[in-house]
Amino acid sequence: MKKKLYHQFACSSLMLPEHRTALARHRRNKAAEGLRSYFADADEQQLEQLQRFLERSGEAGLTVEVTFTDGPVRRTLTALLRRRQPDPDRLRFQQGDREIAIPLEGIVNLRVAPAGWEDP
Amino acid sequence: MQERRQKVIMLADAESFYASVESVDNPSLRGKPVAVCGDPALRHGIVLAASKEAKAFGVKTGQPAWECRRLCPEVIFVRPHMSRYLEVSLEMTRIFEQFTDRVVPYSIDEQFLDLSGCEGLWGEPAEAARRILRQVREETGIRCRIGLGESPLQAKMACDRFAKKRADAFFELNSDNYAAHVWPLPIGDLFGVGSRMKAHFKRMAVRRIGDLARLPREIPRRRWGVNGLLLWLNARGIDYSTLQPGEAAERKGVGHCATLPRDYASPQEIETVLLELTEEVCFRVRALGKRGTTVHVYCRGADFDRPTGFSRQKKLPEPGSAAPEIYPTARQLFHRHWDGRPVRALGITLSGFTDRRCEQLSFFNRREALDSLSAAADEIRGRFGPTALFRAASLTPGGQLFNRAKLIGGHER
Numbered sequence: 414m415k416k417k418l419y420h421q422f423a424c425s426s427l428m429l430p431e432h433r434t435a436l437a438r439h440r441r442n443k444a445a446e447g448l449r450s451y452f453a454d455a456d457e458q459q460l461e462q463l464q465r466f467l468e469r470s471g472e473a474g475l476t477v478e479v480t481f482t483d484g485p486v487r488r489t490l491t492a493l494l495r496r497r498q499p500d501p502d503r504l505r506f507q508q509g510d511r512e513i514a515i516p517l518e519g520i521v522n523l524r525v526a527p528a529g530w531e532d533p
Numbered sequence: 534m535q536e537r538r539q540k541v542i543m544l545a546d547a548e549s550f551y552a553s554v555e556s557v558d559n560p561s562l563r564g565k566p567v568a569v570c571g572d573p574a575l576r577h578g579i580v581l582a583a584s585k586e587a588k589a590f591g592v593k594t595g596q597p598a599w600e601c602r603r604l605c606p607e608v609i610f611v612r613p614h615m616s617r618y619l620e621v622s623l624e625m626t627r628i629f630e631q632f633t634d635r636v637v638p639y640s641i642d643e644q645f646l647d648l649s650g651c652e653g654l655w656g657e658p659a660e661a662a663r664r665i666l667r668q669v670r671e672e673t674g675i676r677c678r679i680g681l682g683e684s685p686l687q688a689k690m691a692c693d694r695f696a697k698k699r700a701d702a703f704f705e706l707n708s709d710n711y712a713a714h715v716w717p718l719p720i721g722d723l724f725g726v727g728s729r730m731k732a733h734f735k736r737m738a739v740r741r742i743g744d745l746a747r748l749p750r751e752i753p754r755r756r757w758g759v760n761g762l763l764l765w766l767n768a769r770g771i772d773y774s775t776l777q778p779g780e781a782a783e784r785k786g787v788g789h790c791a792t793l794p795r796d797y798a799s800p801q802e803i804e805t806v807l808l809e810l811t812e813e814v815c816f817r818v819r820a821l822g823k824r825g826t827t828v829h830v831y832c833r834g835a836d837f838d839r840p841t842g843f844s845r846q847k848k849l850p851e852p853g854s855a856a857p858e859i860y861p862t863a864r865q866l867f868h869r870h871w872d873g874r875p876v877r878a879l880g881i882t883l884s885g886f887t888d889r890r891c892e893q894l895s896f897f898n899r900r901e902a903l904d905s906l907s908a909a910a911d912e913i914r915g916r917f918g919p920t921a922l923f924r925a926a927s928l929t930p931g932g933q934l935f936n937r938a939k940l941i942g943g944h945e946r
Contacts, residue, residue, distance in 0.1 A: 417759045427640040429942040499778045
């Protein structure tokens with residue numbers, strides 16, 4: 414009941430699968446553009462690697478290791494990069510049942526998680 | 534100082550979208566009656582969009598091509614170019630995103646924009662709307678209409694019922710003027726009321742939106758549950774829905790339907806199409822990272838005078854996302870309910886999703902091998918297209934895979 418009341422337009426939306434795919438690609442590219450501006454010091458190869466992360470996340474849901482600054486502290490988190498990235502200024506991760514959004518400006522590094530890591 | 538609005542929601546709707554894009558791409562069509570129409574040879578010969586010049590003759594979306602020609606003998610039929618329409622729709626999204634990051638496409642030609650709190654950037658909402666209309670027109674050549682409201686419902690009603698009829702292509706509804714403008718409209722004009730609901734309301738002597746709004750809320754609620762309550766709220770201009778950029782609500786099901794190029798009467802031919810549709814559905818379900826538990830089969834008979842067909846569903850013993858898991862049930866369902874008469878259209882839907890990562894393990898099934906095989910096939914199809922890897926049955930005369938690969942949403946790419 415709640416869903417019907419709060420999402421009547423999502424329920425009646427008429428979107429072609431190809432349109433959904435094109436929009437998802439557009440959003441990932443936008444997020445990648447955001448990354449590029451924040452990683453201004455990164456070289457071409459690193460940027461390409463980051464962009465590939467975002468593109469593949471839409472298809473596979475990558476497990477990544479993200480290093481980010483949390484105030485004065487630098488933290489490292491291993492989580493799944495979420496398929497849906499609606500915000501242009503932050504990346505969303507899934508760790509177990511928990512969703513974590515990290516502002517792009519705080520991200521220091523991103524890499525595929527070492528083999529053997531499993532979603533808790 | 535003017536009171537600040539709680540929410541500023543706009544719905545931008547492109548006028549005769551497909552026909553407008555065709556006129557932009559081919560200026561010789563401008564000012565002429567144009568109808569975008571599918572291929573009659575593939576039995577897709579209905580009007581998908583008509584220019585305003587064609588509409589002036591009474592041409593409407595959904596009409597068969599012959600009826601359109603009868604109403605307007607000088608109409609120019611144009612084949613659809615779906616990928617081009619998607620491109621333009623995305624271009625419009627990009628323009629809207631210059632005004633707000635909260636853009637939610639509702640369909641290929643309608644998009645919601647949440648401009649709440651953007652008054653400092655773009656001025657009063659009416660001014661922002663005019664600016665958006667102008668920019669879309671300048672950059673894409675497409676004329677839009679904008680409905681403004683305090684909720685998506687008010688924006689949708691403002692756009693559909695008023696902005697489309699106005700020369701300035703803009704209209705605002707809010708809590709203060711909603712009743713004055715909307716309540717006198719016929720009940721069929723309310724968002725969410727279709728032809729069957731309209732007939733129900735007619736029997737209850739509810740003829741105008743205001744009649745429904747004045748009923749005690751318990752009457753529609755008791756009769757239709759949450760749907761009745763929702764319509765009553767819509768009639769009063771109350772809308773609790775939220776706009777979420779990105780993929781909105783969780784998907785409940787994935788389905789594909791095909792209108793066949795000729796009537797199919799042979800079980801082998803029908804099974805081939807069922808198998809192809811199952812493959813398409815499974816490909817998309819796997820891309821969502823889901824498995825489905827309910828298979829739904831739809832069949833429409835070929836005889837228009839005596840409509841036949843069925844729509845039946847069955848629960849699977851365990852969730853699946855590969856064609857070998859789904860197809861046997863779909864085939865069984867079809868044969869149990871098919872009356873043996875020629876078939877015009879077929880459809881398969883998989884719903885009741887579970888997460889692919891959570892599953893009941895079994896000692897006996899071959900799930901792992903099937904998943905690896907599906908993943909490899911998906912990678913090949915994702916990279917090289919749906920015809921890069923296919924079943925031999927698709928090469929038989931009944932196969933529709935190669936025809937369908939040329940279509941988007943059932944119409945030519």
